[in-house]
Amino acid sequence: MNSRRFGLSLGIDLSPKEKSCNFDCLYCELEPAKPTDRIGHPPKVSDVVHQVKKALKKFPDIEVITITANGEPTLYPHLDELIDELLRIKDGKKLLILSNASRIHEKKIQHALKKLDIVKLSLDCITPRCFKRLDRPLKTIHIETIIEGIKAFRKIHKGLLVIETLVVKGINDKEEEFEKLAKVLEEIKPDRVDIGTIDRPPAYKVKPVNYERLFALASHIKNLPVSIVSRNSDKKHYVDLDENEILQLLTHRPLTIHDINALFSSNSIHLFHQLLQKNLIKKYTIGNITFYGVK
Numbered sequence: 001m002n003s004r005r006f007g008l009s010l011g012i013d014l015s016p017k018e019k020s021c022n023f024d025c026l027y028c029e030l031e032p033a034k035p036t037d038r039i040g041h042p043p044k045v046s047d048v049v050h051q052v053k054k055a056l057k058k059f060p061d062i063e064v065i066t067i068t069a070n071g072e073p074t075l076y077p078h079l080d081e082l083i084d085e086l087l088r089i090k091d092g093k094k095l096l097i098l099s100n101a102s103r104i105h106e107k108k109i110q111h112a113l114k115k116l117d118i119v120k121l122s123l124d125c126i127t128p129r130c131f132k133r134l135d136r137p138l139k140t141i142h143i144e145t146i147i148e149g150i151k152a153f154r155k156i157h158k159g160l161l162v163i164e165t166l167v168v169k170g171i172n173d174k175e176e177e178f179e180k181l182a183k184v185l186e187e188i189k190p191d192r193v194d195i196g197t198i199d200r201p202p203a204y205k206v207k208p209v210n211y212e213r214l215f216a217l218a219s220h221i222k223n224l225p226v227s228i229v230s231r232n233s234d235k236k237h238y239v240d241l242d243e244n245e246i247l248q249l250l251t252h253r254p255l256t257i258h259d260i261n262a263l264f265s266s267n268s269i270h271l272f273h274q275l276l277q278k279n280l281i282k283k284y285t286i287g288n289i290t291f292y293g294v295k
Protein backbone atom coordinates (compact mmCIF):
# COMPACT_ATOMS: atom_id res chain seq x y z
CA MET A 1 0.00 0.00 0.00
CA ASN A 2 1.41 3.42 -0.87
CA SER A 3 -0.05 5.76 1.68
CA ARG A 4 0.90 9.34 0.90
CA ARG A 5 -0.11 10.22 4.45
CA PHE A 6 2.59 8.14 6.17
CA GLY A 7 4.91 6.80 3.46
CA LEU A 8 5.27 3.45 1.70
CA SER A 9 3.48 1.08 4.05
CA LEU A 10 3.26 -2.62 4.77
CA GLY A 11 -0.16 -3.41 6.25
CA ILE A 12 -0.65 -6.15 8.87
CA ASP A 13 -4.24 -7.40 9.06
CA LEU A 14 -4.93 -8.84 12.54
CA SER A 15 -8.38 -10.07 11.61
CA PRO A 16 -7.88 -11.59 8.16
CA LYS A 17 -10.76 -14.08 8.35
CA GLU A 18 -13.72 -11.85 9.24
CA LYS A 19 -14.70 -8.33 10.23
CA SER A 20 -14.13 -7.97 13.96
CA CYS A 21 -14.96 -4.53 15.29
CA ASN A 22 -16.55 -3.08 18.41
CA PHE A 23 -18.06 -0.32 16.21
CA ASP A 24 -20.38 -0.63 13.23
CA CYS A 25 -19.77 2.77 11.60
CA LEU A 26 -22.24 3.96 9.02
CA TYR A 27 -19.35 4.86 6.70
CA CYS A 28 -17.34 1.63 7.13
CA GLU A 29 -15.78 0.33 3.93
CA LEU A 30 -16.35 -3.23 5.16
CA GLU A 31 -19.68 -5.03 5.23
CA PRO A 32 -22.07 -4.02 8.03
CA ALA A 33 -21.60 -6.36 11.02
CA LYS A 34 -22.81 -6.58 14.59
CA PRO A 35 -20.17 -5.04 16.85
CA THR A 36 -18.10 -7.49 18.85
CA ASP A 37 -15.33 -7.23 21.43
CA ARG A 38 -13.21 -10.07 20.09
CA ILE A 39 -11.33 -10.96 16.95
CA GLY A 40 -12.51 -14.21 15.38
CA HIS A 41 -9.63 -16.57 14.53
CA PRO A 42 -6.76 -14.24 15.45
CA PRO A 43 -3.48 -15.15 13.72
CA LYS A 44 -0.52 -16.34 15.83
CA VAL A 45 2.15 -13.76 16.70
CA SER A 46 4.86 -16.03 15.25
CA ASP A 47 2.98 -16.31 11.93
CA VAL A 48 2.50 -12.55 11.67
CA VAL A 49 6.17 -11.90 12.47
CA HIS A 50 7.28 -14.49 9.92
CA GLN A 51 5.15 -12.85 7.20
CA VAL A 52 6.42 -9.37 8.09
CA LYS A 53 10.05 -10.51 7.96
CA LYS A 54 9.45 -12.05 4.54
CA ALA A 55 7.74 -8.91 3.22
CA LEU A 56 10.49 -6.60 4.55
CA LYS A 57 13.09 -8.70 2.74
CA LYS A 58 11.10 -8.60 -0.49
CA PHE A 59 10.21 -4.88 -0.30
CA PRO A 60 13.18 -3.07 1.23
CA ASP A 61 11.71 0.36 0.42
CA ILE A 62 8.89 -0.04 2.97
CA GLU A 63 8.92 2.99 5.28
CA VAL A 64 6.07 2.17 7.66
CA ILE A 65 4.67 -1.06 9.13
CA THR A 66 0.95 -0.48 9.72
CA ILE A 67 -0.95 -2.51 12.32
CA THR A 68 -4.53 -2.67 11.19
CA ALA A 69 -7.40 -5.16 10.93
CA ASN A 70 -10.61 -5.99 9.17
CA GLY A 71 -12.04 -4.14 12.13
CA GLU A 72 -10.30 -2.88 15.26
CA PRO A 73 -6.67 -3.98 15.80
CA THR A 74 -6.65 -3.27 19.57
CA LEU A 75 -9.04 -6.22 19.97
CA TYR A 76 -6.16 -8.53 19.01
CA PRO A 77 -5.45 -10.58 22.15
CA HIS A 78 -1.63 -10.60 21.81
CA LEU A 79 -1.12 -6.98 20.78
CA ASP A 80 1.56 -6.12 23.35
CA GLU A 81 3.61 -9.23 22.53
CA LEU A 82 3.25 -8.58 18.79
CA ILE A 83 4.40 -4.97 19.15
CA ASP A 84 7.48 -6.10 21.10
CA GLU A 85 8.34 -8.58 18.33
CA LEU A 86 7.80 -5.96 15.61
CA LEU A 87 10.06 -3.53 17.49
CA ARG A 88 12.79 -6.18 17.32
CA ILE A 89 12.54 -6.69 13.56
CA LYS A 90 11.41 -3.30 12.26
CA ASP A 91 14.89 -2.41 11.06
CA GLY A 92 14.52 1.37 11.06
CA LYS A 93 10.96 1.36 9.71
CA LYS A 94 8.26 3.24 11.57
CA LEU A 95 5.52 1.34 13.42
CA LEU A 96 1.99 2.71 13.03
CA ILE A 97 -1.44 1.60 14.28
CA LEU A 98 -4.81 2.69 12.92
CA SER A 99 -7.34 2.41 15.75
CA ASN A 100 -10.87 3.59 16.48
CA ALA A 101 -9.66 4.64 19.98
CA SER A 102 -12.33 2.55 21.73
CA ARG A 103 -9.80 0.97 24.15
CA ILE A 104 -7.33 3.83 24.50
CA HIS A 105 -8.42 4.45 28.11
CA GLU A 106 -7.25 0.94 29.13
CA LYS A 107 -3.82 0.94 30.79
CA LYS A 108 -2.67 -2.21 29.01
CA ILE A 109 -3.57 -0.75 25.60
CA GLN A 110 -1.82 2.53 26.46
CA HIS A 111 1.24 0.53 27.55
CA ALA A 112 1.32 -1.34 24.21
CA LEU A 113 0.58 1.65 21.95
CA LYS A 114 3.01 4.05 23.59
CA LYS A 115 5.86 1.99 22.09
CA LEU A 116 4.72 2.87 18.55
CA ASP A 117 6.22 5.63 16.41
CA ILE A 118 2.83 6.77 15.12
CA VAL A 119 -0.64 6.27 16.56
CA LYS A 120 -3.62 7.29 14.50
CA LEU A 121 -6.93 7.40 16.39
CA SER A 122 -10.43 8.11 15.09
CA LEU A 123 -12.59 10.75 16.71
CA ASP A 124 -15.72 11.51 14.68
CA CYS A 125 -18.06 12.98 17.29
CA ILE A 126 -17.94 14.58 20.70
CA THR A 127 -21.57 14.33 21.75
CA PRO A 128 -22.83 10.88 22.82
CA ARG A 129 -25.82 11.16 20.49
CA CYS A 130 -23.70 11.79 17.40
CA PHE A 131 -21.19 9.07 18.42
CA LYS A 132 -23.92 6.45 18.86
CA ARG A 133 -25.58 7.40 15.59
CA LEU A 134 -22.45 7.46 13.47
CA ASP A 135 -20.03 4.93 14.99
CA ARG A 136 -22.67 2.58 16.43
CA PRO A 137 -20.41 1.12 19.15
CA LEU A 138 -21.05 -1.70 21.60
CA LYS A 139 -23.30 -0.37 24.37
CA THR A 140 -20.47 -0.50 26.90
CA ILE A 141 -18.37 2.06 24.96
CA HIS A 142 -18.78 5.73 25.78
CA ILE A 143 -17.34 8.74 23.96
CA GLU A 144 -16.51 10.57 27.21
CA THR A 145 -14.25 7.66 28.24
CA ILE A 146 -12.57 7.66 24.82
CA ILE A 147 -11.84 11.40 25.00
CA GLU A 148 -10.35 11.10 28.49
CA GLY A 149 -8.36 8.06 27.30
CA ILE A 150 -6.89 9.97 24.34
CA LYS A 151 -5.89 12.87 26.62
CA ALA A 152 -4.20 10.50 29.08
CA PHE A 153 -2.44 8.64 26.27
CA ARG A 154 -1.17 11.89 24.74
CA LYS A 155 0.73 12.58 27.96
CA ILE A 156 2.66 9.29 27.93
CA HIS A 157 3.24 8.69 24.20
CA LYS A 158 6.43 10.21 22.83
CA GLY A 159 5.68 9.45 19.17
CA LEU A 160 3.42 11.12 16.65
CA LEU A 161 -0.31 11.29 17.43
CA VAL A 162 -2.70 11.80 14.52
CA ILE A 163 -6.45 12.16 15.01
CA GLU A 164 -8.74 11.35 12.11
CA THR A 165 -12.30 12.64 11.75
CA LEU A 166 -14.57 11.35 9.05
CA VAL A 167 -17.44 13.65 8.18
CA VAL A 168 -20.80 12.27 7.08
CA LYS A 169 -23.51 14.48 5.61
CA GLY A 170 -26.39 15.19 8.00
CA ILE A 171 -24.69 13.52 10.96
CA ASN A 172 -21.45 15.06 12.23
CA ASP A 173 -21.29 17.97 9.74
CA LYS A 174 -23.04 20.45 12.03
CA GLU A 175 -21.26 23.60 13.22
CA GLU A 176 -22.08 22.88 16.89
CA GLU A 177 -20.57 19.41 16.72
CA PHE A 178 -17.41 20.73 15.09
CA GLU A 179 -17.03 23.57 17.56
CA LYS A 180 -17.05 20.96 20.33
CA LEU A 181 -14.65 18.75 18.39
CA ALA A 182 -12.29 21.70 17.84
CA LYS A 183 -12.26 22.46 21.57
CA VAL A 184 -11.43 18.86 22.46
CA LEU A 185 -8.73 18.69 19.78
CA GLU A 186 -7.15 21.86 21.14
CA GLU A 187 -7.03 20.18 24.56
CA ILE A 188 -5.55 16.95 23.18
CA LYS A 189 -3.03 18.82 20.96
CA PRO A 190 -2.35 16.00 18.47
CA ASP A 191 0.54 16.44 16.03
CA ARG A 192 -1.85 16.35 13.09
CA VAL A 193 -5.57 16.20 12.38
CA ASP A 194 -6.83 14.48 9.23
CA ILE A 195 -10.33 15.50 8.20
CA GLY A 196 -11.96 13.44 5.48
CA THR A 197 -15.27 12.21 4.19
CA ILE A 198 -16.64 9.08 2.54
CA ASP A 199 -14.81 8.23 -0.67
CA ARG A 200 -15.52 4.50 -1.02
CA PRO A 201 -18.88 2.69 -0.97
CA PRO A 202 -20.06 2.82 2.67
CA ALA A 203 -21.67 0.02 4.70
CA TYR A 204 -24.92 2.00 5.01
CA LYS A 205 -26.70 4.56 2.87
CA VAL A 206 -24.85 7.71 3.94
CA LYS A 207 -23.40 10.53 1.89
CA PRO A 208 -20.12 12.48 1.89
CA VAL A 209 -19.83 16.26 2.23
CA ASN A 210 -17.99 18.34 -0.37
CA TYR A 211 -14.53 19.88 -0.09
CA GLU A 212 -15.87 23.37 0.67
CA ARG A 213 -17.82 22.00 3.63
CA LEU A 214 -14.80 20.06 4.91
CA PHE A 215 -12.69 23.20 4.68
CA ALA A 216 -15.31 25.32 6.44
CA LEU A 217 -15.65 22.77 9.26
CA ALA A 218 -11.88 22.38 9.55
CA SER A 219 -11.61 26.16 10.05
CA HIS A 220 -13.02 25.72 13.57
CA ILE A 221 -9.79 23.94 14.51
CA LYS A 222 -7.17 26.53 15.42
CA ASN A 223 -3.43 26.23 15.98
CA LEU A 224 -3.16 22.63 14.81
CA PRO A 225 -1.98 21.26 11.44
CA VAL A 226 -5.12 20.00 9.71
CA SER A 227 -4.90 17.97 6.54
CA ILE A 228 -8.06 17.69 4.46
CA VAL A 229 -8.42 14.33 2.78
CA SER A 230 -10.84 14.65 -0.11
CA ARG A 231 -10.93 13.40 -3.65
CA ASN A 232 -12.78 16.57 -4.62
CA SER A 233 -9.86 18.72 -3.57
CA ASP A 234 -8.50 18.73 -7.12
CA LYS A 235 -11.27 21.16 -7.95
CA LYS A 236 -10.20 24.79 -7.53
CA HIS A 237 -12.03 27.14 -5.18
CA TYR A 238 -10.04 30.38 -5.50
CA VAL A 239 -9.84 32.57 -2.47
CA ASP A 240 -8.03 35.82 -3.17
CA LEU A 241 -5.85 36.77 -0.18
CA ASP A 242 -3.20 39.47 0.18
CA GLU A 243 0.13 38.90 1.97
CA ASN A 244 -1.20 39.80 5.41
CA GLU A 245 -4.26 37.65 5.04
CA ILE A 246 -2.13 34.69 3.96
CA LEU A 247 0.16 35.14 6.98
CA GLN A 248 -2.80 35.49 9.29
CA LEU A 249 -4.46 32.36 7.93
CA LEU A 250 -1.28 30.29 8.15
CA THR A 251 -0.58 31.50 11.69
CA HIS A 252 -3.71 29.82 12.97
CA ARG A 253 -4.11 27.17 10.35
CA PRO A 254 -1.06 25.50 8.76
CA LEU A 255 -2.04 24.17 5.32
CA THR A 256 -0.74 21.53 2.95
CA ILE A 257 0.37 22.51 -0.55
CA HIS A 258 -2.57 20.47 -1.82
CA ASP A 259 -5.02 22.67 0.09
CA ILE A 260 -3.18 25.87 -0.86
CA ASN A 261 -3.39 24.95 -4.54
CA ALA A 262 -7.04 23.96 -4.19
CA LEU A 263 -8.02 27.14 -2.32
CA PHE A 264 -5.86 30.08 -3.33
CA SER A 265 -6.24 32.19 -6.47
CA SER A 266 -3.19 32.20 -8.77
CA ASN A 267 -2.25 35.64 -7.42
CA SER A 268 -2.41 34.35 -3.82
CA ILE A 269 -0.32 31.30 -4.77
CA HIS A 270 2.27 33.67 -6.24
CA LEU A 271 2.30 35.76 -3.01
CA PHE A 272 2.53 32.58 -0.93
CA HIS A 273 5.69 31.51 -2.78
CA GLN A 274 7.21 34.97 -2.30
CA LEU A 275 6.53 34.80 1.45
CA LEU A 276 8.07 31.34 1.51
CA GLN A 277 11.22 32.66 -0.20
CA LYS A 278 11.43 35.50 2.31
CA ASN A 279 11.29 32.86 5.07
CA LEU A 280 8.13 34.36 6.52
CA ILE A 281 6.42 31.01 6.01
CA LYS A 282 7.96 27.83 7.37
CA LYS A 283 7.74 24.38 5.86
CA TYR A 284 7.60 21.28 8.06
CA THR A 285 6.61 17.65 7.74
CA ILE A 286 4.38 15.60 10.03
CA GLY A 287 4.18 11.91 9.21
CA ASN A 288 4.94 12.33 5.49
CA ILE A 289 2.65 15.35 5.01
CA THR A 290 4.22 18.74 4.44
CA PHE A 291 2.59 21.76 6.04
CA TYR A 292 3.19 25.48 5.58
CA GLY A 293 2.65 27.68 8.58
CA VAL A 294 3.85 30.72 10.46
CA LYS A 295 5.67 29.73 13.62
Ligand code: SF4
Binding pocket: 021, 022, 023, 024, 025, 027, 028, 029, 030, 070, 071, 072, 100
Ligand atom coordinates in the same frame (compact mmCIF):
# COMPACT_ATOMS: atom_id res chain seq x y z
S1 SF4 B 1 -14.09 1.41 13.40
FE1 SF4 B 1 -13.31 1.10 11.34
S2 SF4 B 1 -13.57 -1.09 10.92
FE2 SF4 B 1 -14.81 -0.58 12.72
S3 SF4 B 1 -16.84 -0.25 11.85
FE3 SF4 B 1 -15.80 1.74 12.03
S4 SF4 B 1 -14.83 2.06 10.05
FE4 SF4 B 1 -15.39 -0.11 10.16
